[in-house]
Amino acid sequence: MSLFHLAWQNFMMHVRRYGALILSLAFTIFIFFNFENLEYSGSLGGLSADNLEKIKMLIDVVKVVLVCFMVSMIAYASHVFLKSQKKEFGVYVFLGLTSGRISILYMIENLMVGIVSILAGILCGTLFSYLFSMIFVKISSLGIAADFSISWRAVVETCLLFFLIYGLITLWGMRSIQKSSVKDLLSASRQNEKVNDSSRFLILKAIIGCAILFTGYYFAIKDGGMDVLGNAMIATVCVILGTYLIFGGFLPFLLQTMQNNKRFLLSHRRLLWVNNLVFRMKQNYRSYAMVSILLICAVTALGCGFTLNHRIEAIQQYSMQYDVQILSLDPNAEAYFNERLPEQEMRTIVPVAEKNEQLFVPYSSVSSFDISEPKENECILLSKRILLSLYTDPTHNSTELEGRKLTCIEDVRTAVLGFMQDKMEVPVYVINDSLFDQVFPQNERLYLYNYKFEGDEPNIEISTEDPMVVGIFQMDENNDSYVWLNTIFTFCVFLFIVFLIAACSILFIKQYNDSFEEIEAYRLLQKIGVDRKVLKHSIIMECSFQFGLDFLIMCISSYFSLMALSKVAGDPLGSVFVISNLIILLFMILCDLICIKAVKNTLLSKRIA
Known part of the structure; x- marks a missing residue:
């Protein structure tokens, strides 16, 4: 059997596991391609040269943000999937494949994932480019008719950029495979990731995280005068670091305390899902922190959109208040x-x-x-x-x-x-x-x-x-020099959607991928007579705990981020906080339900006699 044929079999066998990754990557490519197409296709040709130039400048800024997100998303997902595949690669070593040929096999399989993602993103982007342009023009109130046009430059640049990022991360994965021993390959997917630090150290870590986080909150709402930009940078760094330390300190301490309390653990069928969370905590808390930060970015992006939209209306009011x-x-x-x-x-x-x-x-x-x-x-x-x-x-x-x-x-x-x-x-x-x-x-x-x-x-x-x-x-009714400002709100809304989908995709990918490593354990539990209702309850609690925890931390931090924006803009953002958090809550509940169903289908698909 050729390496290509083996890679194709692996890809088809793992296509369910790759689904969330392909969907999130395809959506990002879809957004990126359509912004590229707006910039190069002439869809916005009805605008003045000055407005068009400034809108293209904003598109370039958004593209940079999307590229940064794409790099982090692909790197994280590749790490998760590579870890789950290493046991399989270890078996290939016993079948006579060298590490070099295994790394080539990994590259071919990754290439298939990349090709499917880019084809799906470009194809959907092409089919919906006119609708995307119409929505962009409508939300931005540009006052022009969007033209249907596809730019080959946008297609080529999107493909080249994606495969450059994907290729570099794939090369990093190939290098990791070549450096791994057979023992590492066989044990990687089931390695115990329990945080083994002492309770005192975890409490200290949590206290430091809270102190840093509240320092970030303080600088976020502090009247800074000329120092407000510096305060915002300090607040950003403190919130990111504090969130990471809280998830790395308080969460392991909480779960280990729950695990050690036998009375709590054995009541209400908590044993299985608490132990599963503790077992994979070292990797999970990093994922939680990343998701929480992405959700905070999503709320902040939407807050920026509403703030800037209000400021733009105020700017236009200068010329509209009197004739x-x-x-x-x-x-x-x-x-x-x-x-x-x-x-x-x-x-x-x-x-x-x-x-x-x-x-x-x-x-x-x-x-x-x-x-x-x-x-x-x-x-x-x-x-x-x-x-x-x-x-x-x-x-x-x-x-x-x-x-x-x-x-x-x-x-x-x-x-x-x-x-x-x-x-x-x-x-x-x-x-x-x-x-x-x-x-x-x-x-x-x-x-x-x-x-x-x-x-x-x-x-x-x-x-x-x-x-x-x-x-x-x-008043000059024909003055359109500020039309380009209307697009800022649209860009912020798109970034809000991208960050939200990215955060939920990371949680889904992690939980769904981990579920494949639990199949044998759940089969054994069914064989020894554990009720399926208990197993279903465990799956529901494990998935919901992860989604709910990130939502809770995000709510607290996003409140202070919007307070900081409110001080800078001089406008109240309470309604934005409520609206954005409701949207995120509904989307996370939907993703949680999908994740629960997917994990149930994986772990409880067959009754074990």
């Missing part, structure tokens, strides 16, 4: 402007004063907006259009007026003064009315007349040549 804004020196020019402007839905007048290259407006003129009233020694900054601020402490915007220090109590990032707030090159502050009247006499003030018209395209008969006009700001 025309007129600066004038005359406080009584309202009647003059009303005669020369179309019928209005809304009009307001805001006094404005300048001092030391700063603009000031009284609180009473903007009190209809949701901002606090400043005291005489306080002020509020009206920010320009920004996606995210690197400041979380408004006091850094404090200023002076006539030798009096004004403490900034709020940084308002929504449109209050429309165009003027965004277009002025100097900061604009809201101050107390009495302070404004005290510092700025009538002859030092400008007056901002704001108008919103009933018609779609008003005919404006006023220009800067008018003696009553100092400056004029007018």
Whole structure:
């Protein structure tokens, strides 16, 4: 029998085990290919050159994230499957195959998995490319019609990149096989992975993990001012390290305590599933930590999407709040402007004063907006259009007026003064009315007349040549320079889906693959008369424990990650936390049920007399 024929037999025999890996890889290739196709096929040809260039830049960023995920996913899955295959490879040694030929056999089998994954991903990507483009354009509100077009460059680059990653990881697996002895090959798949550390060491490890994790939470919600970016990096590192230590310390301690408590262990049919978890804990806790971190990334990605989408709407509001804004020196020019402007839905007048290259407006003129009233020694900054601020402490915007220090109590990032707030090159502050009247006499003030018209395209008969006009700001309905920002939300949603599927795939792959190593044990248990209901209960508890534990840890950490985002963005994200966690919970329950059914079919497929 040739190596190719043997590899084909192995592949067909293990195709059920490879299912989750092929599905997750094919989905990632599907997403990656469609982003490549969006970039190179001309599907977004209706956009302006500037917007198209910026969208392509965002696509490149997303592709880098997908590549990093693909590397980690393939490396993890290859390690899991290689470990389960080593016993089989050890048998081949006794049949006369050298380690070199076994590694080639492994390479051929891996190549088959890669070919099926890439073909499934590219084929589905091609079939659904037009639908993908339509969904992308619709969610992103690009205002164009997506074209159906397939780029051969996208096909070639996707295939080359995937096989480069897959080939390098396969070579690493071949090297591992060649370095393994026969004993290592035969015992690898059933090696006892129980964590043998003492209880004191595990408790210490858990305490250190909790301390590091809570340090990360502290830096995540800390008002950092200029240091907010550094705080975010510290929080990220601490959460990853703390999560790893908690899973590596507290979880083994908890399960070993459960195992040593015979009364607890023997009641409610806990013996089998607790012992199984303890037996494979060394590898399992790493998988749990990886899944938990991926789920936190998924929630954070979705939170970023909602945050940035809200900020984009706020940015667009600067140019949509008023149709025309007129600066004038005359406080009584309202009647003059009303005669020369179309019928209005809304009009307001805001006094404005300048001092030391700063603009000031009284609180009473903007009190209809949701901002606090400043005291005489306080002020509020009206920010320009920004996606995210690197400041979380408004006091850094404090200023002076006539030798009096004004403490900034709020940084308002929504449109209050429309165009003027965004277009002025100097900061604009809201101050107390009495302070404004005290510092700025009538002859030092400008007056901002704001108008919103009933018609779609008003005919404006006023220009800067008018003696009553100092400056004029007018809405440009054809301005599409910020259309590209709408795609950020779409990218974040796709990343949320990819991370979620990746996390559940890792749990499924690990549990389903381990179940094949338990077939003989479960057959023996059935032979000695253990009730199938007990075995089914054990399978349900073992699978659900792993999914439930990761969901619990993810909920806690994702709450603090969204709090950090909320501070940076200045927007509450409580609804995002609830929505994202509900989606993840429903998806994990579905995956848990599928995993339970798959493991049951593997372990209890035949009745043993």
